[in-house]
Amino acid sequence: MRYLPKSDAERQSMLREIGSSSIDDLFSSIPAEYRLARDLDIPRQMGESEIVDFFKKAAAQNANGYVSFLGAGAYRHYRPVVIDALVQRGEFLTSYTPYQPEITQGTLQAIFEFQTMICELTGMDIANASMYDGSTGAAEAVMMAVRVTGRSGALVAKTVHPEYREVLATYAQHQNIDKQVLAYGEDGRVDLKALDAALTDQSACVLVQSPNFFGVVEDIPAIAEIAHKKGALLIVSIAEAVSLGAVRPPREADIVSMESQSFGVALSYGGPYCGVIAAKEKYLRQMPGRLAGQTVDKDGTRGFVLTLSTREQHIRREKATSNICTNQALVALMATIFMSVYGKEGIRELALHNLAKAQYASQVLSQNGAKLLFAGTPRFHEFVLLTDEPTDTINTRLLDDKIIGGLSLQRFYPELGNASLWCATELTTREQIDQTAKLLAGSHSTQPTLVHA
Amino acid sequence: MATTPETTEQGSTFTGNRQKVAAHLTQNEPLLFEKSSPGKRGYRLPPLDVPEADAAKLLGDAARTEAPELPELSEIEIIRHFTRLSTWNYAIDLGMYPLGSCTMKYNPRVNEFVSRLEGIAEAHPYQPESLSQGALQVLHTLEKALIEITGMDTITLQPAAGAHGEFTGILLTRAYHESKGNPRRKVLIPDSAHGTNPATAAVCGYQVENLRSNQHGMVDIDQLAKQVDDQTAALMLTNPSTIGVFEAEIHKIADVLHSKGALLYMDGANMNALCGKTRPGDFGVDVMHLNLHKTFSTPHGGGGPGSGPVACKKILEPFLPTPVVRENADGTLRLDYDRPHSVGRVRMFYGNFGMFVRALAYILANGPDGLRQTTEDAVLNANYIRKKLEGYYELPYKTPSMHEVVFSDKKQQARGIKTGDIAKRLIDYGFHPYTVSFPLIVPGALMIEPTESESKEELDLFIDAMQQIAREVEENPLLVLQAPHATRVKRMDETAAARKPILRWKGAPSREPLTVDTAAKEW
Numbered sequence: 001m002r003y004l005p006k007s008d009a010e011r012q013s014m015l016r017e018i019g020s021s022s023i024d025d026l027f028s029s030i031p032a033e034y035r036l037a038r039d040l041d042i043p044r045q046m047g048e049s050e051i052v053d054f055f056k057k058a059a060a061q062n063a064n065g066y067v068s069f070l071g072a073g074a075y076r077h078y079r080p081v082v083i084d085a086l087v088q089r090g091e092f093l094t095s096y097t098p099y100q101p102e103i104t105q106g107t108l109q110a111i112f113e114f115q116t117m118i119c120e121l122t123g124m125d126i127a128n129a130s131m132y133d134g135s136t137g138a139a140e141a142v143m144m145a146v147r148v149t150g151r152s153g154a155l156v157a158k159t160v161h162p163e164y165r166e167v168l169a170t171y172a173q174h175q176n177i178d179k180q181v182l183a184y185g186e187d188g189r190v191d192l193k194a195l196d197a198a199l200t201d202q203s204a205c206v207l208v209q210s211p212n213f214f215g216v217v218e219d220i221p222a223i224a225e226i227a228h229k230k231g232a233l234l235i236v237s238i239a240e241a242v243s244l245g246a247v248r249p250p251r252e253a254d255i256v257s258m259e260s261q262s263f264g265v266a267l268s269y270g271g272p273y274c275g276v277i278a279a280k281e282k283y284l285r286q287m288p289g290r291l292a293g294q295t296v297d298k299d300g301t302r303g304f305v306l307t308l309s310t311r312e313q314h315i316r317r318e319k320a321t322s323n324i325c326t327n328q329a330l331v332a333l334m335a336t337i338f339m340s341v342y343g344k345e346g347i348r349e350l351a352l353h354n355l356a357k358a359q360y361a362s363q364v365l366s367q368n369g370a371k372l373l374f375a376g377t378p379r380f381h382e383f384v385l386l387t388d389e390p391t392d393t394i395n396t397r398l399l400d401d402k403i404i405g406g407l408s409l410q411r412f413y414p415e416l417g418n419a420s421l422w423c424a425t426e427l428t429t430r431e432q433i434d435q436t437a438k439l440l441a442g443s444h445s446t447q448p449t450l451v452h453a
Numbered sequence: 454m455a456t457t458p459e460t461t462e463q464g465s466t467f468t469g470n471r472q473k474v475a476a477h478l479t480q481n482e483p484l485l486f487e488k489s490s491p492g493k494r495g496y497r498l499p500p501l502d503v504p505e506a507d508a509a510k511l512l513g514d515a516a517r518t519e520a521p522e523l524p525e526l527s528e529i530e531i532i533r534h535f536t537r538l539s540t541w542n543y544a545i546d547l548g549m550y551p552l553g554s555c556t557m558k559y560n561p562r563v564n565e566f567v568s569r570l571e572g573i574a575e576a577h578p579y580q581p582e583s584l585s586q587g588a589l590q591v592l593h594t595l596e597k598a599l600i601e602i603t604g605m606d607t608i609t610l611q612p613a614a615g616a617h618g619e620f621t622g623i624l625l626t627r628a629y630h631e632s633k634g635n636p637r638r639k640v641l642i643p644d645s646a647h648g649t650n651p652a653t654a655a656v657c658g659y660q661v662e663n664l665r666s667n668q669h670g671m672v673d674i675d676q677l678a679k680q681v682d683d684q685t686a687a688l689m690l691t692n693p694s695t696i697g698v699f700e701a702e703i704h705k706i707a708d709v710l711h712s713k714g715a716l717l718y719m720d721g722a723n724m725n726a727l728c729g730k731t732r733p734g735d736f737g738v739d740v741m742h743l744n745l746h747k748t749f750s751t752p753h754g755g756g757g758p759g760s761g762p763v764a765c766k767k768i769l770e771p772f773l774p775t776p777v778v779r780e781n782a783d784g785t786l787r788l789d790y791d792r793p794h795s796v797g798r799v800r801m802f803y804g805n806f807g808m809f810v811r812a813l814a815y816i817l818a819n820g821p822d823g824l825r826q827t828t829e830d831a832v833l834n835a836n837y838i839r840k841k842l843e844g845y846y847e848l849p850y851k852t853p854s855m856h857e858v859v860f861s862d863k864k865q866q867a868r869g870i871k872t873g874d875i876a877k878r879l880i881d882y883g884f885h886p887y888t889v890s891f892p893l894i895v896p897g898a899l900m901i902e903p904t905e906s907e908s909k910e911e912l913d914l915f916i917d918a919m920q921q922i923a924r925e926v927e928e929n930p931l932l933v934l935q936a937p938h939a940t941r942v943k944r945m946d947e948t949a950a951a952r953k954p955i956l957r958w959k960g961a962p963s964r965e966p967l968t969v970d971t972a973a974k975e976w
Binding site: 006013014015020023030031054068073074076084085087092096099101103107135164167174176249267269271307315341343344347404433 | 482484485486494498501503504508511513514515516517518525528531536538540541543547560561565566567570572573574575577579581585586591597601613614615616619627647651652653654658698701703727730732735736746752755757759775798799800801802806807814817824825827833834836840841852855877880891905909937940941943945947949957958
C-alpha cells in the first residue's frame with residue numbers, strides 16, 4: 001500500500017521490540033467472534049491512474065460545458081486561481097485546529113483576518129471563525145437568539161431559503177422553539193403588517209434572508225424597527241455574500257448568518273461551503289463556534305489564539321453554546337483570499353457586474369411572454385419568471401442547447417404556479433442570455449395567482 | 454548529528470540532540486489591512502457586455518453607500534502574504550502530528566486532484582438528476598463501501614462533521630423511541646467521552662447522565678446495568694475508548710442496553726483502529742458516525758471541513774435525513790425526498806460532497822487489503838511508542854492499547870512539570886504536540902496517536918525526543934517550563950485574550966514594531 005511507509009521487515013522488527021509474535025496479538029482485546037476473518041467487500045486496491053479514470057468517468061456523467069442559470073443558495077462565480085494555489089499548500093491543507101498557537105500562527109492570523117473582513121462586509125462588531133454552512137448557521141443563530149432573550153418564539157420569513165428552513169425545523173424540534181412562518185407580500189418581501197401582528201413578548205427573533213430566496217432585497221431597517229419594538233432580535237441570513245458589495249449591510253440586525261460559498265468556493269455539488277455568524281458585540285458570550293483573538297506572547301510579541309473557549313463543548317460539555325467542533329477552516333481561508341483579491345474596490349465592482357447582468361437577463365428573458373415577478377422590488381442577481389408552460393417543459397427544451405434554465409419553484413412554492421428562479425452572475429455572458437431568450441420564446445405568461453402562506 | 458547547546462535566559466545549558474530540526478528563518482508579515490494601500494488591485498474583471506447597472510436606481514435605499522474596509526493589494530503581495538503565513542504552521546506534510554483522537558494521517562494528493570475535476574467541482578446541487586449521475590454515483594458507491602466497512606444496514610452522508618453526525622444519530626435515536634410511543638429522557642455518557650457527546654445530547658433535548666468508568670478506564674457493566682432504565686434512550690460510547698482501549702465486553706454492553714429497549718450509539722472517531730479488522734454492526738452497535746477527515750484521510754485544513762456520515766441499523770432507516778440516494782429500475786440514480794418519517798434535513802443540499810470524493814478516492818486507493826494493513830500499522834505504531842516510552846512516562850491504564858496510547862504527567866509533576874509544558878517542549882524538537890489534558894479521566898494526560906502514516910525513522914525521532922524531554926525534566930526542568938524556545942511566538946497570554954477580547958483588526962495600523970525575531974538568541 002503506497003501510503004504506508006514501512007517494509008514488512010520493519011513491521012516484524014517493531015513487533016519483536018514490542019514483544020508480540022504477530023500483529024493479531026495487538027488485536028486480541030477484540031473478542032474472537034467479532035474479528036473479521038475475511039476481506040471487506042469493497043473494490044480492490046487501485047493504482048493512482050485508475051482512481052483518476054474512475055473520477056473522470058464520474059465527472060463526465062455530470063453536466064459539462066453547460067450554460068447555467070441556477071443559483072438558489074449555490075452560486076457560480078469566478079474563482080481566482082491564486083486561491084487554489086494557496087490553499088493547497090500543505091501547511092494550510094494538512095494542519096489541524098490551531099490548539100497550539102506557537103506553531104499555527106498562519107491559520108490563526110488568517111482566521112483573524114477572515115473575522116475582520118466579515119465584520120466589515122456585514123456591518124457587525126464580531127464574527128466567528130466559521131460554521132458548517134448557511135443553513136446550519138441560520139439554525140444556530142436562532143438558538144443563539146433564544147439563549148440571549150430567554151424567549152422561545154422564532155418568526156421565520158417564508159422567503160428564507162426553503163432548505164435553510166428545513167434545517168432550522170430539524171434543529172428546533174427538540175429545543176422547545178416555537179416556530180412561525182411569515183408570509184411574503186405582492187412585492188416578494190416580508191409582509192411587514194403580518195410581521196407586526198405576529199410578534200409577541202415571547203418572540204426571541206425574526207429570521208429573514210436578504211437578498212431573499214427570490215433574489216429580492218428585504219427592507220431591513222423597517223423589519224428591525226418592528227422586531228426591536230417587541231424586544232425580539234433580528235437575524236439576517238445572507239446566502240449570496242457577493243451581494244454585500246452593492247447592497248447595504250444589515251447594520252440594524254443583531255445577528256447575521258452568512259454563507260460564504262460565493263467567495264471563491266467551488267459549487268462541488270453542494271459542499272463543503274462556509275457559514276459564518278457575525279453579531280453585535282454584546283452577544284459575544286452566546287456566540288457558537290470558534291473565535292480567534294489577538295494577544296501577546298511572553299515577550300510582548302503580537303500573536304493570535306483561539307479564545308473564549310469556555311463557551312465551547314470541550315470545556316462546557318452539555319452546557320455549551322453549541323455542539324460544533326470542526327468547522328470549515330480551509331473554506332474560510334478560501335473566502336479570506338477571495339476577499340483580499342477583490343478588496344475594497346473589487347468587491348463593489350464585482351457586485352455591480354452581477355447586478356448589471358441580472359438586470360439585463362431579467363429584462364431580456366421576460367420579453368417573450370415570460371413575466372417577471374416582484375418586478376418593482378430591488379433585486380440583486382436572481383429573479384423569478386412566471387411562464388405559461390411548466391418550468392420542466394421549458395428546461396427540457398433548453399437542455400438540448402446545453403442550457404440549464406432556472407430552478408422550478410414547484411417543490412418549494414407551489415402557490416406561484418409555473419414559476420422559476422433564475423440567476424445571472426459576472427460569468428453569464430450577454431450572448432448566453434440572448435440565446436436563452438430566443439429559446440424561451442413561445443412560452444406565454446399567465447397572471448400569477450398568489451396564495452400567501 | 455552534532456549536539457546543539459542551548460542556553461536559556463537563566464543560563465542553563467541544553468545538551469539534547471535535535472535530530473529532526475534546525476533553526477530556520479521565516480518571514481515576518483503584518484496583517485493584510487496593515488499592508489493595504491488605496492488603488493492597488495489583485496483582480497481584473499472582463500469588460501461588461503451588458504449596460505452598466507445604476508445601483509442607486511436599482512436598489513434605492515438598499516444600495517451600499519460606504520465601501521467595506523477590505524484590503525487593497527496586488528496579486529504578488531497576496532501570494533506572499535498567505536505563503537508567509539503558511540510557513541508559520543506545522544502540518545502533517547512536515548512531520549508527525551500525534552494529536553490523539555484527531556487522527557492526523559497523510560492526506561493523499563490524488564484526492565485533491567480528483568475533487569477538482571471540472572464535472573465534479575463545478576456541479577451545481579440543483580442541476581438536473583440526469584446531469585448529476587456521476588455525482589450520485591460517487592454518493593452511492595461511498596455509501597455502499599461505508600456500510601460494508603461498518604457492518605451497518607444503511608447510511609446518510611449529509612452531516613457536515615463529526616459533531617453534526619452525533620446530532621443526526623441522536624435525532625434518529627429519538628425518532629425511533631418516539632415511534633415506540635416515548636422519546637425517553639436521558640442519554641448515558643461515559644466520563645471519558647469527547648465533549649461533543651454531552652453537548653449533542655443536550656441539543657437533542659436529552660438529559661445527560663454521566664457513566665463512571667471502571668479502574669481500567671472502561672465501561673463498568675454493573676454500573677451500566679444499574680443506570681439503564683426505561684427512560685434511557687441510548688449510551689454514547691467511543692470504541693476504542695478515548696484511552697485507546699477496545700471495550701472487550703462490548704456485546705454485554707449492547708445486551709444490557711437492548712434488554713431495556715435502549716440503543717447503542719458509537720462515536721466513530723476512532724474507527725481507524727477497527728477498519729477491516731472488526732465491524733461495529735457485528736458487535737451490537739445500532740447507530741454510529743464516521744469522521745471522514747479522520748479515518749478516511751480527508752484534510753483537516755486547519756480545522757475543517759469535516760464530514761460525519763451516520764450509519765445505522767434497519768430499525769432507524771425510516772428516520773434518515775431527507776433526501777436519500779435510491780436506484781431506479783434502469784440502474785440510474787435519484788434523490789428520494791418522499792420520506793414521511795424522516796427526522797428532516799440536517800444540512801442544505803447533500804452534505805460536504807467534496808469530502809465524499811476524497812474519502813472514496815482513499816478507499817479505492819486502499820482496497821480491502823490496504824484498509825486492513827492501514828489499521829494494523831496504526832495499532833503497531835501506537836504500541837511501539839507505548840513500549841518505548843512506558844519507562845519514562847506514567848501509564849495510568851495498563852489495558853492493551855489500540856491506535857493511541859495515553860500517558861500521564863504524574864512522574865514529571867513531581868518536578869513541577871505538566872503535560873502542557875512537555876507538549877511545548879516537544880515543539881522545540883520539531884514535532885506537533887500530542888493531545889494535552891484529554892481524556893478527562895486521566896489527570897495530566899498525554900494522548901498520543903501516531904497513525905499509520907509514520908515511518909519507523911519518524912517514530913524513533915519522536916520517541917527519542919520524548920525520552921530526552923523526560924531527562925530534561927529531571928536535569929533541567931526550567932528548560933521545559935520555558936519552552937518553546939525556537940518559535941515565532943512563545944506562550945501566548947491566553948488570559949488576556951479572553952479577558953479583553955480583540956476579535957478583529959480595528960482602524961489605522963499602530964506603529965507597533967513588527968514581530969521581533971528572537972530565534973538567533975535561542976539557537
